Amino acid sequence: MRRAGMPRRGTRWPAWLLLGLLSLLSLPLALYSGALPLDLAQALHDPHSTSALILWEIRLPRVLLGWLAGAGLALAGTLLQALFRNPLASPYTLGISSGAALGAGVVLGVGGGLGGSLGVLLPGWSVQGGAWLGAAVTGLLVWSLGRRADRLAGGGLLLAGVALNFTFASLLLLLQVLADPSQSLRLLRWLMGGLDAAAWSALPVPALVCGLALGLAWLGSRELDLLSLGAQTAHTRGLHLPWLTAGIFWLSSLVVAALVAVTGPIGFVGMMAPHAARLLVGPGHRRLLPAAVLLGGAFLVLCDALARLLVAPAELPVGVITACVGGPVFLLLLLRRPR
Amino acid sequence: MILRVEQLEVPVSPDFVLHDVDFSLPAGTRLALIGPNGSGKSTLFKALVLALPGRGRILLDGSPLSELSARARARALCLLPQQEEGGAAFSVEEYVRLGRYPHLGWLGSFSALDQERVDWALEQAGCRAWRARRLGELSGGERQLVRLAAALAQESRILLLDEPAAFLDPGQRRRLWERLEHVLAGEGLSLVFVSHDVNEVLRRADRYLALQGGAGLRSGPVAELAEGDWLGDLYGLPLQAHRLPGQARPWLLERDAAPGAGSGSA
Numbered sequence: 001m002r003r004a005g006m007p008r009r010g011t012r013w014p015a016w017l018l019l020g021l022l023s024l025l026s027l028p029l030a031l032y033s034g035a036l037p038l039d040l041a042q043a044l045h046d047p048h049s050t051s052a053l054i055l056w057e058i059r060l061p062r063v064l065l066g067w068l069a070g071a072g073l074a075l076a077g078t079l080l081q082a083l084f085r086n087p088l089a090s091p092y093t094l095g096i097s098s099g100a101a102l103g104a105g106v107v108l109g110v111g112g113g114l115g116g117s118l119g120v121l122l123p124g125w126s127v128q129g130g131a132w133l134g135a136a137v138t139g140l141l142v143w144s145l146g147r148r149a150d151r152l153a154g155g156g157l158l159l160a161g162v163a164l165n166f167t168f169a170s171l172l173l174l175l176q177v178l179a180d181p182s183q184s185l186r187l188l189r190w191l192m193g194g195l196d197a198a199a200w201s202a203l204p205v206p207a208l209v210c211g212l213a214l215g216l217a218w219l220g221s222r223e224l225d226l227l228s229l230g231a232q233t234a235h236t237r238g239l240h241l242p243w244l245t246a247g248i249f250w251l252s253s254l255v256v257a258a259l260v261a262v263t264g265p266i267g268f269v270g271m272m273a274p275h276a277a278r279l280l281v282g283p284g285h286r287r288l289l290p291a292a293v294l295l296g297g298a299f300l301v302l303c304d305a306l307a308r309l310l311v312a313p314a315e316l317p318v319g320v321i322t323a324c325v326g327g328p329v330f331l332l333l334l335l336r337r338p339r
Numbered sequence: 340m341i342l343r344v345e346q347l348e349v350p351v352s353p354d355f356v357l358h359d360v361d362f363s364l365p366a367g368t369r370l371a372l373i374g375p376n377g378s379g380k381s382t383l384f385k386a387l388v389l390a391l392p393g394r395g396r397i398l399l400d401g402s403p404l405s406e407l408s409a410r411a412r413a414r415a416l417c418l419l420p421q422q423e424e425g426g427a428a429f430s431v432e433e434y435v436r437l438g439r440y441p442h443l444g445w446l447g448s449f450s451a452l453d454q455e456r457v458d459w460a461l462e463q464a465g466c467r468a469w470r471a472r473r474l475g476e477l478s479g480g481e482r483q484l485v486r487l488a489a490a491l492a493q494e495s496r497i498l499l500l501d502e503p504a505a506f507l508d509p510g511q512r513r514r515l516w517e518r519l520e521h522v523l524a525g526e527g528l529s530l531v532f533v534s535h536d537v538n539e540v541l542r543r544a545d546r547y548l549a550l551q552g553g554a555g556l557r558s559g560p561v562a563e564l565a566e567g568d569w570l571g572d573l574y575g576l577p578l579q580a581h582r583l584p585g586q587a588r589p590w591l592l593e594r595d596a597a598p599g600a601g602s603g604s605a
Contacts, residue, residue: 085424085425219447221447222437222440222443222447223447225429225433225437228425228426229423229437230423230424230425230426233420233423233425235388235389235418236388236413236416236417236419236420237437237438237440237441238409238410238411238412238414238441278428282433283428283429283433284433
C-alpha cells in the first residue's frame, strides 16, 4: 500500500545526493548562461577583461542573489506552510509579497508623475524602502486581522491574506493606470520580479536575514513538526503557541521583505519548493528546511538562467519563468502528493 | 497525581459557557464524561489542557493548573482529540517521538531514555511492527493505536481521551481498550474519556460525570447509570437495563430493542 514518492527511513540518501548535485551544478551553469559568452580562464587571470567584468560584476552577484532569493522564499514558504498547515500558504498567497509590491509601486508611481500629496509625503524614498514598508504594514494588517478573527487554526489568517492580496492587486492596477506610460511599464516590469538589479551591495542584508532565519527555524524544527500536526495536538504536547506562531509569522515576513525589496515579487518558489522537498526528504523540519532551501535556491538560479537564454540578448523577468515552470510542476506535485 | 476541578466556569463564546463543573480524579481512577452532543465534554478537555481562563479552580496535586508552564501541563495531562488532521506524512516512529517533546531540553536533543520510552510506547500500543510506515498508510484503527502510543510516550499521569474508539470496528475497539487498560493498570495512570456508548462507559469507567448544556449535571459511580430514567432523559431516548447471566454489569438498551439485538449506543 506504500505510495510512490514518499521516502522511508534510511532511504533518503538519493534525495540528498540529488539536492546536492542540483545545487552544485546550478551555480556554474547559471554563471555560463547569458547573452555574452564567458571565458572563465580570462576572467580569472585578467581582472580588466570583459569576461572578468561579466563574471565579477554581473553574473556572480546575480547568481548569488538568485540563489539567496530562491532559498529565502522557500524558507519562508516552509515556515508559513507549517504555521497554517496549508499547502497554499506562501509569501505570495498571504499578501506579504503583494504588500511589498504595493509599497514599491507607490514609490515608483509617485516618482512617475502621481506627485502631489504622496510625493510630498515620500520624498526620496527608494523602491526598496517602499517594499520594506509595504511588507511590514501588510504583515501587521494580516496578523491583526487574523488575531481579531481568532481563527488562526481555521485558516482565518490565510483568508485575511488572500483578501488583502486581491485588494493590493487592484490598488497596483490603479497605480499603473494613474502613472505615466514609462513609469507604468517600469512598475509592471518590477512586479514581474527579476534579478537584473543584482549587485554586491544588494546581497548583505538579505543574506544576513535569511541566514539568521534559517538558523532560528532549524533550532525550532521540533516545534515546527508539532505545529504541523495541528494546534490542538501541539498544545497537548506542551508547545506554547502564541509566541511560536507570532515568531514564525514575523520571521517569514522579515525574510520576504528583505528579498522582495531587492528582487520584486517572485511567485511559486515559496509554495513549490517546500512541497517538492517534502516529497524528497519527508515532513520532519530538521531535514525539510535545508532541503527546501537547497531546492528553492537551485530552482530560482536555473529559472533565471533560462530567463537570460530564452530571448537573448534580451531577457525575461524571472517571475515569468518561475510561474510558467512552477505552475505545471506544482499541479503535478499536487496530483501525486500522498494523502 | 490528583486532579481536582472546583466550580469551573469557562466562557467559550457569547452563547456557550461551561459552568458548574465539579469533580475530583484520584490517581488510577477512570472517569467517563457523558452527555449529548454540544453539552461541553470536549470543551472541558480544552479547558483542562489549555488552562482556559474562567472562574473556579483546576488543581493538580493541590496546585493551580494555570500556574504550570505548557510543558509541565503536558507532563501531567495528555489529550487525545477525537480527530487529528495533520501528520499523515510522518512515519509512525517519527510521530510517536514527537510525544516526547515536553521532556526534551531546549535544543530538542533526544536521549537514549527518550528512545527507550518511545520503544516502550510502541510496544504497549501494539504498533512496533509499523514503526517505519507512514501514518497516512494506516487504517483508522491502526492510526488510533499510534496516537495512543504517542500519548503514552508523553508519559503524562492523566490521559484525556475524546471518544477514543469512535471510528473503530468492534474488534479494534476491544483491542484498543485492552491495551489501554493494561497500561493504565501497569503505570497507575488516571483516565478521563468521552464516550457516547453508555455500555462502554459501564464497563470501562469507575465513575461518570454527566454534562448538559455546558453544565455539570451529576456525577457518581457508573452503576448509577442503570438506575432510574435520568440517563434516557439526558439523551431523549427510552433506555432499559438488561442483566445477562454471568455478567456483573447490566446492558442498557433502547426500550423497544430486544436484549442482544439492539445497539448499546445512546
